[in-house]
Structure formats: structure tokens, C-alpha cells
Amino acid sequence: MRVLSIFFRSLTLTALGASLYIYYYTAFCGWKWKDSETRILFLADPQIEGDAKIEREGIRGNDIYIRHVYTSFVSPYSLFTHKPTHTIILGDLFSSQWTNDKEFKKRVERYKWIFGDPRGEYTHELINLTGNHDIGYGSDMSRYRVDRWEREFGKTNFGGWIPSSSLSTSEDSAKIMRHRIAVINSMNIDGPASDEDLRLETWSFLDSLAEEREQNEYDIPLILLSHIPIYKEEGLCIDGPMTIFDHNDCIKEQNHLSKNASKFILTKLKPKFIFAGHDHEGCDITHVVRIHDDDNHSLEAYRTSDFEMRKDELIGQDDSENILVVREVTVRSVMGGFEGNAGLFEIKSTITEDGNKV
Incomplete structure (x- = not known):
């Protein structure tokens, strides 16, 4: 006994x-720094289910779980110090783009309960991306589904700035480097799509952003937010490149953006960081863009851990001006099956001896 x-x-x-x-x-x-001016909490693919699939926890248990993960970081009563300035949900808020309006409304209310601020105590900005389970891939994306989503969560393509709020003093403003952010509807970047007008809207946004970047000589760091990751070769991430087309040759399913779309993003937008969802397992990749004398580009991709070990070998000092390095982080899903994962990212500006902000 x-x-x-x-x-x-x-x-x-x-x-x-x-x-x-x-x-x-x-x-x-x-966080790495206590005085970083921007602290971002990334959550990917909550995929709020209906009655069809959840069995063990039930709808309420599932919602409580994700809400607990979220509030553990943002609530003033949590033990997590230095709360995020931004929370970014990287798409697939819901589990199905085929829900009717009644079910869609139910899930919107549940989503607002999970990520809501009923007491008005949170100080961060909440940014939502759309995903394929919210509005569909190119084959089944419609104006109706996009409008329905945008009425609740905002535009599917838009740009902004971080920090977004005006600083208290001009002295603070001089010390902080602002970053450009861009949210894109990555589900209709590649085509053809069943609604080419919607696809044209996405590409109009991308083209205008590329023009802005060129005019500013890429001086302002860009953080690109996309639900679908950009292209990389098989074996670097759990999900390899895969695209399935329907009987009309429209995209029915896609793991990565195409090579051409990814090249446009890397060479025309030249982001500093890319954050994505979609691949529930998560992945951390460093892209190396080599700019040749004829203005052609060659693209390479490495696991970030491998890149850091071989950095001196891959990027020689003599060639550093002709090389662009882009970090792409695919954030692991916040769902319970993936341990309620969250990603933390912070920005801290420093002043060099010559007065430049980095």
C-alpha cells in the first residue's frame, strides 16, 4: 500500500x-532586447473547425486552448513580460472556405472571442491575413468569399508601416527605423484563376509595391506577409513544392508559390524578411539572391541553420554588395496538434558611428 x-x-x-x-x-x-521598439507575436493557421472534425475537445475546448495560447502572451495578467506591439495571424483563420453564411458568422463570433479584447486592456495591433481555407485557392476563390472575409477582417492586399503609431518626440523618431510591411493575397498570385479580376487586383498591388521599392532604392526594409510560402526545392521543408490544377487548369491546391512568382518577390520587392503559414510543421529558410553584371539573378535557398554555419563561405566580402539575403520563416501552426506554437520577432534600431540607423 x-x-x-x-x-x-x-x-x-x-x-x-x-x-x-x-x-x-x-x-x-x-525577447532578446528589453528596449526593442517593435515586438511581433506570430500565430499561424488556427483553422477554427466546425462540428464536422473536432471530437475529443469539442468546439469550446478547442477555442479555449487557442485563446489560452494567445492571452498568455498579450494579457496584462500573464507572466510574459514586455507585451507584443503587434499580433499577426498568418491566414487560415477558419478550416473551410465552403461554409455557408450562417456557419461563417458563427466562426467569426468564435474568432472574435478567441482573439478579442472585451475589457479594452490590450495595447497591441492585430493584423489578419487570409488563407486558402478562408477564401479558397484560385480555382474556387470568388468575389463573394473575398468580400465576406474583408468585411470582417480587412483587406486581403495592403501595405503599412512598423512602428505604425506616431512617436511621442522627434528625438525618438530620429532613433527608430521604420519598416514597410506588405500583406498579400498569395492564393491567387499564380494562375490561371477562376476570377481573373481578383487576381489582377493582387498583381496591381504587387506591381505598385515593386515600383515604390525601386523609387526608394530599397532603403526601407520590407517585411512581407504571405499565407503561402515562396518556392524552395524539395527536402528543405516538410512540405515540398506541389501544385494541383482542376479540370479548368485553375489552381486547386498549392504548397509553395511558383518559381516565377517567387523570383518576382525576391528580385523586385527585395524583402528583408518573409513570414508565412500554410505548412503546419513550420520551416526556417534563408534565400540568397546573386545579382550578376548583366542584371540577371541566380537564386539559392538554405536551411537557416546551415546558412549560418556556411555564411562566410557562401557570401564573400568582395561579393557582398551584389548579394541579397532574405530570411523566410514559415511559422508552425498554433493548433493543439502542433503544440500551440507561437513565433516571436522583434526589431531594434541602433545608430552607427556615422549616424545611420540599422
């Missing part, structure tokens, strides 16, 4: 420890 008593006490302590970790695990997370 004494052995059983010790055994059950051990189980109780283990369960208690696990419960405490679940509730306070963000105390073990943190």
Missing part, C-alpha cells in the same frame, strides 16, 4: 507540474 501511495503522489505532482507549465510556460519565453 505504501508503494501505491508513493506512486499516486508522484503522479499527482507530475500532473500538477504539467498543468503549471501549460499555464505559465510563456514565463520561459522572452
Whole structure:
């Protein structure tokens, strides 16, 4: 009996420890700098389900789980210090683009409960991206679905700035480098699409952004936000390149953007960082763009861990001016099956001896 008593006490302590970790695990997370001006919480693919698939936890349990992950970072009552200035949801808010209006409304209300701020206590800005399970791929994306989504969550293509709020003093403004952000509807970048007018809207935004970037000589760092990751070769991430077309040759399913679309993003937009969702397992890639004398480009991609080990070999000092390095992070899903993952990203500007902001 004494052995059983010790055994059950051990189980109780283990369960208690696990419960405490679940509730306070963000105390073990943190930012690199205490005085960074921008701190972003990334959450990917919550994919709020209906009654069809959730069995074990039920709808309420699933919503409570994701809400707990979110509030553990943003709530003023959580142990996580230095709250985010922004929260960005990287698409696939819902699990199906085929829901009727009644079910869509239900999921919108649940989403607002999960990520809502009923007491008006949160200080961060919330940015939503759309995903293929929100409005569909090019084959089944429609004006109706896009309008329905945009009425609740904002534009599917738009640009902004980080920091977005005006600073208190001109002295602060002089010390902080602003970053351009761009949110894109990546589900209809590649074509053909069933609604080419919607696709034209996305490309009009991309072309205008490319023109702006060229006029500004790419001086302002760009953070590109896309649900679908850009192209990389098989084996670098869990999801390799894959595109499936329907009977009308429109895109029915896609893991990565095409090579051509990805080349446009890397060579015309020249982002500093790309953040994506879609691949639930997550991935961290560094793209190397080599600019040749004839203005042609060659593209390479490496796992970031490998790139950091071989950085001196891959980027020589003599060639550094002709090389663009782009970090692409595909954020692992926040769903319970992927341990409620969250990504943290921060920006801190410093002044060099010659007065430049980096």
C-alpha cells in the first residue's frame, strides 16, 4: 500500500507540474532586447473547425486552448513580460472556405472571442491575413468569399508601416527605423484563376509595391506577409513544392508559390524578411539572391541553420554588395496538434558611428 501511495503522489505532482507549465510556460519565453521598439507575436493557421472534425475537445475546448495560447502572451495578467506591439495571424483563420453564411458568422463570433479584447486592456495591433481555407485557392476563390472575409477582417492586399503609431518626440523618431510591411493575397498570385479580376487586383498591388521599392532604392526594409510560402526545392521543408490544377487548369491546391512568382518577390520587392503559414510543421529558410553584371539573378535557398554555419563561405566580402539575403520563416501552426506554437520577432534600431540607423 505504501508503494501505491508513493506512486499516486508522484503522479499527482507530475500532473500538477504539467498543468503549471501549460499555464505559465510563456514565463520561459522572452525577447532578446528589453528596449526593442517593435515586438511581433506570430500565430499561424488556427483553422477554427466546425462540428464536422473536432471530437475529443469539442468546439469550446478547442477555442479555449487557442485563446489560452494567445492571452498568455498579450494579457496584462500573464507572466510574459514586455507585451507584443503587434499580433499577426498568418491566414487560415477558419478550416473551410465552403461554409455557408450562417456557419461563417458563427466562426467569426468564435474568432472574435478567441482573439478579442472585451475589457479594452490590450495595447497591441492585430493584423489578419487570409488563407486558402478562408477564401479558397484560385480555382474556387470568388468575389463573394473575398468580400465576406474583408468585411470582417480587412483587406486581403495592403501595405503599412512598423512602428505604425506616431512617436511621442522627434528625438525618438530620429532613433527608430521604420519598416514597410506588405500583406498579400498569395492564393491567387499564380494562375490561371477562376476570377481573373481578383487576381489582377493582387498583381496591381504587387506591381505598385515593386515600383515604390525601386523609387526608394530599397532603403526601407520590407517585411512581407504571405499565407503561402515562396518556392524552395524539395527536402528543405516538410512540405515540398506541389501544385494541383482542376479540370479548368485553375489552381486547386498549392504548397509553395511558383518559381516565377517567387523570383518576382525576391528580385523586385527585395524583402528583408518573409513570414508565412500554410505548412503546419513550420520551416526556417534563408534565400540568397546573386545579382550578376548583366542584371540577371541566380537564386539559392538554405536551411537557416546551415546558412549560418556556411555564411562566410557562401557570401564573400568582395561579393557582398551584389548579394541579397532574405530570411523566410514559415511559422508552425498554433493548433493543439502542433503544440500551440507561437513565433516571436522583434526589431531594434541602433545608430552607427556615422549616424545611420540599422
